[in-house]
Amino acid sequence: MSVIRFLGALITGLLAVVVLLMVLVLDTSPSISANASEQIADADTVKKLLAQIRRSINDRERGHVITVSEQQVESLVGFVQRAAPYIHGTSAIQPDHGTIEASVAVPALVTTLYLNLEIKVLPADELDIDYVQIGSLSLPGPFAVGLVESALNIYTDSEIGTQAKEQITRVAMTDTQVAVSLKPMDSFLMQLNEIRAGFDDERDELTKLTAYYLRYIAGREIALKKKPQPFNAYLNLIMARAREQSTQENVLQHNKAAVLALAIFIGHHRIANFVGDVQPDVEHALKPASSVLLRGRSDLSKHFIISAALKMLSEQDVTVAIGEFKELMDRGMGGSGYSFVDLTADLAGVEMARVLADPDTALRAQDTLAGTPDESIYMPEIDGLTEGLSKQEFTRRYEKVDSEAYLQEVEQIRARLARMPFYSREFAG
Structure with missing residues (x-):
């Protein structure tokens, strides 16, 4: 009976943790409501961003600086909303920080709940996330980045998560744009190809x-x-x-x-x-x-x-x-x-x-x-x-x-x- 009681207590405890997490991360209303048709009004500006990304991939032996404007970020967020109407998002760039906010509708039994997310990025000589807010749950930035890094490394059985984080050598911001300095992409892209080849083996x-x-x-x-x-x-x-x-x-x-x-x-x-x-x-x-x-x-x-x-x-x-x-x-x-x-x-x-x-x-x-x-x-x-x-x-x-x-x-x-x-x-x- 003691074993049964122990298992019962363990299951009850796990359920309580799950319920607590759901209460912490899910809200009854969205934190933001954005108009996707207005956000994608400047979609033509994204061409310049795509050209920068192509250059960094094609000229992979050299480092590159990818400059992203607030218009471009908003356009991409608007595209996501057009593709997935249950997602709403917005962004803001200032000299001392940048933020990305999103609300994801989650169907529940009798109503719709919302996963509200906010990420604050700081200018630094590395990827510096100040915090990640998920509903009422606030995670320190380094802890959240570490979780994602470890998850990617474990899932791919590689160091790709660590490599991705270390690709960013500097993040600088102005009133309207963010400049991300990247290491040469060659080794990172080779690692990605090796991972894909591993998945393609089967x-x-x-x-x-x-x-x-x-x-x-x-x-x-x-x-x-x-x-x-x-x-x-x-x-x-x-x-x-x-x-x-x-x-x-x-x-x-x-x-x-x-x-x-x-x-x-x-x-x-x-x-x-x-x-x-x-x-x-x-x-x-x-x-x-x-x-x-x-x-x-x-x-x-x-x-x-x-x-x-x-x-x-x-x-x-x-x-x-x-x-x-x-x-x-x-x-x-x-x-x-x-x-x-x-x-x-x-x-x-x-x-x-x-x-x-x-x-x-x-x-x-x-x-x-x-x-x-x-x-x-x-x-x-x-x-x-x-x-x-x-x-x-x-x-x-x-x-x-x-x-x-x-x-x-x-x-x-x-x-x-x-x-x-x-x-x-x-x-x-």
């Missing part, structure tokens, strides 16, 4: 199938032609192959792998980073010999298939938010401008992925896409859609991305998609 079925379909489509005669080729011809080929290889039991996995392979081949080879080691030669990524056209444009084929792949890998809101954010970035100097044509291709790609990922329509979708003579069954007409809008012109016409005028434009695109039989509910019947 290649799952999706990775194997994606590699198979990638090799298949790269080996077709069409991939070697020097003149631009229709996207539909590639889709016909890979869907016909998927139809031959799949059954009712594994059709969803084959469809997912086929779409991912096409996105890696036609869209961008870096999509493979979401899947694993699928290239026969990592130094020479497979790609078509000529451009691939959807509605007569190579950019639309990329938008369409990459959005389809992202939908296969994530939730629809995330995919749409990525497409929308990319268009907002394009409004700035040097960009192609905001394009509702590109957004149409994004949304159409999401819809195709939805049909291919639905057990009720997956097999029929294979048959349809394998035999369709042109793209009209899955990509709507683009006539009459606005594109090439600068930031100023976009703001003049639509103000922001939740304005009535903007939502009407998006609704017109969705209406075009809804009229297509391939995307209708009747297709499942």
Whole structure:
């Protein structure tokens, strides 16, 4: 009986600790409420940040300083909110500190609770977190950083957490921006690749199938032609192959792998980073010999298939938010401008992925896409859609991305998609 009493007391104590932690970290109301459509108004500024990050990766033998403005941070936070509406966040940068705040809605039995988070960062010759506040629980910064560092090291069986922390050699702040000095990225990136290779040692079925379909489509005669080729011809080929290889039991996995392979081949080879080691030669990524056209444009084929792949890998809101954010970035100097044509291709790609990922329509979708003579069954007409809008012109016409005028434009695109039989509910019947 003493053992039973001990176990009972232990379980009761553990439950009490769990309940206490929940009481401490969860609140009944959010600490902040931010408008994502206003936050992403300056999304075009993020291009400069991405360029800095690319330079630090490409020129990995040298140290770099990444300068991040408050506008850029707010834009990225706004993107997260558009992709995951249950998250709200904001940031502030001052000469003596910077803060990031977030509220995450957590569904409970009878109500919605909130995980409220605040992180305060100080300027220093290292990564210096003053504190991390989670609900009513306040953690000293060094302790919180140490927890994350140890968790990463243990999970990856490496020192990657420690290495990541030590990559930062200085953090400086002004009224509007923070400058983060980084060590040369070479050894850190090599360590990341080793960790990824370790995870890839146990290649799952999706990775194997994606590699198979990638090799298949790269080996077709069409991939070697020097003149631009229709996207539909590639889709016909890979869907016909998927139809031959799949059954009712594994059709969803084959469809997912086929779409991912096409996105890696036609869209961008870096999509493979979401899947694993699928290239026969990592130094020479497979790609078509000529451009691939959807509605007569190579950019639309990329938008369409990459959005389809992202939908296969994530939730629809995330995919749409990525497409929308990319268009907002394009409004700035040097960009192609905001394009509702590109957004149409994004949304159409999401819809195709939805049909291919639905057990009720997956097999029929294979048959349809394998035999369709042109793209009209899955990509709507683009006539009459606005594109090439600068930031100023976009703001003049639509103000922001939740304005009535903007939502009407998006609704017109969705209406075009809804009229297509391939995307209708009747297709499942």
